[in-house]
Amino acid sequence: MTVNPAPASPADLDNCLDLSAQVLQLLAESPQGCSEYLLIQHLKKRHSSHIPNLGLTDKLVLFRTHFLLFHALYVLRDRLWHSQSGHLSISPLCIQLQPYSAGQAQLSEADPLRAYYLDLSHLRDTNEGDVVKLLTSFWKRMQGGDEKRAALELFELDASALTLNLATIKQRYRQLVSEHHPDRGGSTSRLQSINLAMEILARYYR
CATH class of the missing domain: 1.10.10 (Arc Repressor Mutant, subunit A)
Structure with a gap:
């Protein structure tokens, strides 16, 4: 879009x-x-x-x-x-x-x-609820937290029984992008946070 x-x-x-x-x-x-x-x-x-x-x-x-x-x-x-x-x-x-x-x-x-x-x-239009979603991983990194853990939490993989590798993460990424894409009624800000989380995880699971 x-x-x-x-x-x-x-x-x-x-x-x-x-x-x-x-x-x-x-x-x-x-x-x-x-x-x-x-x-x-x-x-x-x-x-x-x-x-x-x-x-x-x-x-x-x-x-x-x-x-x-x-x-x-x-x-x-x-x-x-x-x-x-x-x-x-x-x-x-x-x-x-x-x-x-x-x-x-x-x-x-x-x-x-x-x-x-x-x-x-x-x-102008982003409200506090949007911000919470948008900055899930960014916020924790800025506060000195674990960026890898924050990104996994955003992907809901932090407590997953799945084997965590790049293929699994990419599959979850595609699911989330499909679910939250603005063309399907999703939020652009939420999609941005998903992209940021994927950028972070790609560095850890190359």
């Missing part, structure tokens, strides 16, 4: 461009890349007015911080592509500024996460 970004006000666009510029400067200073958590901390230390200056213990604050950052990241990635001046590799575990490659630009339009984060209606 293609999601068209919601219209943004001039103020939204200005704020996003300002945050994108701040992020670009931080990433240029960290050529090895950095995690989402570290990037948020760096922005707070620099007193970025576009990131909520509040603790991340509140789930809605955490979601808003996460969404605003990723919205700015995808805007920045598009700007780098259009100017052919670089590429931004985006994941919660590592965000890295890389040299421009022409082939990477053709992949961007089909990126469902790009469509999700560029649609500001998700920031």
Whole structure:
């Protein structure tokens, strides 16, 4: 399903461009890349007015911080592509500024996460119940918990009698994607948390 970004006000666009510029400067200073958590901390230390200056213990604050950052990241990635001046590799575990490659630009339009984060209606319309589902694994990782266990809990495999291997996990992943896909009435935010859990588990069960 293609999601068209919601219209943004001039103020939204200005704020996003300002945050994108701040992020670009931080990433240029960290050529090895950095995690989402570290990037948020760096922005707070620099007193970025576009990131909520509040603790991340509140789930809605955490979601808003996460969404605003990723919205700015995808805007920045598009700007780098259009100017052919670089590429931004985006994941919660590592965000890295890389040299421009022409082939990477053709992949961007089909990126469902790009469509999700560029649609500001998700920031406005997501309620606390959605946030709990969305951040099941992300929340625990941010609080210093076990990301592997959190991802298994999200997949409901933490107490499973099944042999845990990549094939079993992929099968469960496909089941959850089918169940929660927006085309079937599911939640986009829930689907995102499932994708994040799969990304985490793939690193442990290669």
